[in-house]
Amino acid sequence: MLVSYKWLQDYVDLNGTSAEDLAEQITKSGIEVEGVEKLNEGLSGVVVGHVLECEKHPNAEKLNKCLVDLGEGEPVQIICGARNVAKGQKVAVAKVGADLPGNFKIKRAKLRGEESNGMICSLQELGIEGKLVSKEFAEGIFVFPEDTPVGEDALALLNRDDQILELGLTPNRADCLSMLGVAYEVGAILGNEVKLPEPDAETASEQAADYISVTVDAKEDNPLYVAKVIKNVKVKPSPLWMQTRLMAAGIRPHNNIVDITNYILLEYGQPLHAFDYNRLGSKEILVRRAKNGEVIVTLDDVKRTLTEDHLIITNGMEPVALAGVMGGANSEVQADTTTVLLESAYFTGGVIRKASKDHGLRSEASARYEKGIDPARVRAAAERAAALMAEYGGGEILAGSVEADSLDVKPAVVSVTLEKINRILGTELNSTQVEEIFNRLRFETVEDNGTFTVTVPTRRGDITIEEDLVEEVGRLFGYDNLRTTLPVGSSTPGHLTAYQQKRRTVRSYLEGAGLYQAVTYSLTSEENAAQFALENRAPVQLAMPMSEDHSVLRLSIVPQLLEVLKYNTARQNDSIAVYETGAVFLSNGQEDLPEEHEHVAGAVTGLWENHPWQGEKKPVDFFVLKGILEGLFAKLGLLGRIEFRQAQLDGMHPGRTAQVYLDGNALGFVGQIHPTVQKSLDLKETYAFELDLKTLLEADTPALQYAMIPRYPSITRDIALVVDKEKAAGELEKIIVEAGGSLLKEVHVFDLYEGERMEEGKKSIAFTLKYLDPEKTLTDEDVAKAHDKVLNAVKEQAGALLRG
Incomplete structure (x- = not known):
């Protein structure tokens, strides 16, 4: 999750806390901040300029000679190669002496004989990734709205003076996949109040229910569906502040309607979808499981074949969206859209995860549905989005919302004792301190004789048992404040089995x-x-x-x-x-x-x-x-x-x-x-x-036994045995060992011969046999008896003959 430091200040007071300090405190409280990015790193000296004149360069067909007012002194001449530069535009200008990303410093220059005193910049040249730049300006310079003051700091207007905190969230902390969720977390850490948006927009006399009906067949997959209708909207670029916030969060701006749905997704953590009402093809929304083989063309213009495992939004007849993942191309908001049908819904994570995986579509919406959204924000997000569409799209909000509601989600109620909290954490907290921590978290708490009964808001679906509450107390009390103690009790020294x-x-x-x-x-x-x-x-x-x-x-x-x-x-x-x-x-x-x-x-x-x-x-x-x-x-x-x-x-x-x-x-x-x-x-x-x-x-093995070094000499005998080629040396060795008795101590193969002097199908294997008696010196007669037993055994059991 990418969190804008400046945007976060809309909800919680950060005065006296820098982005770096905040990142450290969030990390210490249990959510790792993987980095803090300064968007203006290596940037300076960029202002808003007004293009007073623009004509072709006399010596270069692809260059333009522009006269630009920088709001200070005389206008300056700048040579620009962008195809979309034109007279009357308000543009971002890097003045002489300005610094741009890549350690690039702007200097006075002559381009094909004409002086250039600065550089008219594209967003990419100001450090914004190309994939985040709207299509209108993707291949040229960026143009500010007409009412932008000349000479203003362009970096501030483009939100490049912001800092971005990258949160490495674990799956259980889905509540922080929104700016409000992060605001609650930061408010609890700093002990500051959280200011929530308060949408306030007038509604028309017409009723939304006269325009649309909502039916949900798959109630287990979609227990709550909310639809609002906004008429007479004008599709145009969204305000610059909204575009820059979206880009800072890694989302590309499109138009005011689509940008508002993405903005609310980031703000509330609630995915929304905007349909073109006039392209919907009916006055009905039906949510159901798809039929095997049913087809939808999604917004990325890909034809997708559905199965009964997938949840879809239909107009009563055909699919218009793959629920929770991506909308359909047949109902997309376009430049001529005038009436918007706004969807805000609660979908269960499993069905969304299945569709996302099957179609290889991982979207910001699906990621949030998979981890779990706050059901309490479904309606609030729709109201906030409708108010923004009225404000920045000129729309009229029809009265009321049309809902299909079978949702039954209640806040979890969890109890924990003060004794258990202190025993697990090794602390000596009192009831007042613990209650104060729960209050900072905005948890409704009742304390009775050392037992805290906590009503956990639905936004914190990760808290279900008393150990979760202990963890909340520990991380907000501060892990650094927990005493270091050695374990007490008996222990057993470790060893290998x-x-x-x-x-x-x-x-x-x-x-x-x-x-x-x-x-x-x-x-x-x-x-x-x-x-x-x-x-x-x-x-x-x-x-x-x-x-x-x-x-x-x-x-x-x-x-x-x-x-x-x-x-x-x-x-x-x-x-x-x-x-x-x-x-x-x-x-x-x-x-x-x-x-x-x-x-x-x-x-x-x-x-x-x-x-x-x-x-x-x-x-x-x-x-x-x-x-x-x-x-x-x-x-x-x-x-x-x-x-x-x-x-x-x-x-x-x-x-x-x-x-x-x-x-x-x-x-x-x-x-x-x-x-x-x-x-x-x-x-x-x-x-x-x-x-x-x-x-x-x-396998069982006998205990290792040590033997004395023999005091008496050993006697060796070599034998070469002629056997069938298929006869294994190991088989012969086994026979020799068994026949040799207690005097035979070692047997080794030292030669194998299969030359032309051997009979067809035969081979010669030579062994060295070592005889030893640890109690006396062996005589030739002793060895001869044992050796004869060996020769007889190999002859009888293996058909082996001594080689002459």
Whole structure:
């Protein structure tokens, strides 16, 4: 909300309080003022000039030579390139020595041989945004009304000596989406009275009810509709003071009728709409839900197809406005309009929000209806707008208003005790102080033996419970005045749970292994959601997604990590290793909330090692990532319970992917991304893994035990086994460990051979076996017995033969 400091003074006395001081006090009371803009920043020396003569420049076809009276001494000659400059105009002139925005200083100059002593200005050149300038002056200089005194300060007349406070309002403070609402807030902060507008206009003898009838079918959506009729209006520019106030608030002036409705919207927070009565096409207003497929052309000349979710204003037959959002082009106020039908209504926020979203129309009116307007101002706003149309449009207000009223909104009555206020705030306020705060807020209050019964005005719809009243007392008493105290009572020192400690271990290990932590969105596209998922479930759809790329909750973390790799490789960071721990979301049907499972995933591409001095470069491969995972499982004490089994998964390379099992149950996968997926992402050879972190960390692990350093030597034996190509090394290792008994301490694969000397369909895998007895020195006979058991076991269980 943009609040004019000068306009605010119409309602509350600000003497002795600067705009900066006011902004600080409003912020301290709970509404953040995001900035204070001085509209005359970098501006000076601009006055109203009278163009006495205007003729074409003798040496330039597109320039004009003007003689301008500045109200001081002799008229001066100014060269002007604006197409709309003409004799007799009152214009804004930047004198020699004047400052304009952009650190631009006006100097005497010669333009094509003719002297120029100043500059005739457009509004844009005075710092006003082009989109806020009325169409009449959008492409030329601004022209003041004929009765504007020559030599007056043009900046003051254009309200450029004002200051604008930008309020960062939270949705609950919709009451401050109006100048009156801000005035009530400032009046409460400063303890000053609030002066409300008092419309006073004569009415004609004719009755508005003779011109229009109002019927509301959708009473739940529109419990109150007020219509007034103003005859014999003249559509023309609105007064300059009104135009400048609208521009300062970010609204473009159009004409006096439309500008008055926008002015009241800003003043009262009550949206209004003006229909051209003669273009309405009937003497009836019917408010109803639209029919599916019904069409309206709105004021922006866009044809919009409606549904039964949308509320419309009709003339009894066809739509003339999309209620609360935008009027229809068929009943728009135009230059020849003479009779205005003025609408002021209370629409419920939900139906307006739906129409605004469906049609992509976010207007000042819809924003206020969505957050909630004050029902007590509906009639008052209509009366004030009609009075202004009579004053500045020459109109006659027909007697009475035509209403459809089923509104039943009563002020909230909330009670709170003095004891509770002081207990929550840590204060020692007395009843008089609290009552004085409620009086400053203009809340009707009755105090009885320390209990305050407060009748909250309908403008403050955010106050419904006693805690809200406590907050009002606290913020107006002043948060800075609340004492700083330490909490009293017993406390428990915080510590990490076992799960949290293990999760930190996982992160620490992966970072120590060379992976960088990534944090990605939990939202993804429906196309990517099911890729690499550990469980096959339908993705959870968002009810109101911001875009198709963020429309569902993810089932896997890997797709987002691949996007991280793509982003980096596109910027010449071609050797990347990242990991992420985060939630994936598994649907339980539309009625139930999804399950959140914590996963850990990683992705690597490019070179794993690069030693420029020695010229050694090692690209990442399957065994790099598998080794990292084995180190992680060892760190968690689970390595002996892990299995890697070759698998074929969607999106993964069929020959370089393994399913990971913990105690025989699927835990996740590790492997190379399928070449087609790599190509679609412009990635080189890329490897990834994803594990169910919750299952991994909740697995029971034995307590860590320390063993003495062996006093006796170990004995190693190497064996090379010839097996079928499909036989996994992990399966052989498991057989060896089980057969080796207590003396076998370590087993490692150190060689794999599939050369031309091998029989078709066979391969050779070589293992190193380490035997050790911590109680004595092993003999060859001891080792031979254990070793023979190993050889027999691999032969019987895996069909393995010793390679000669």
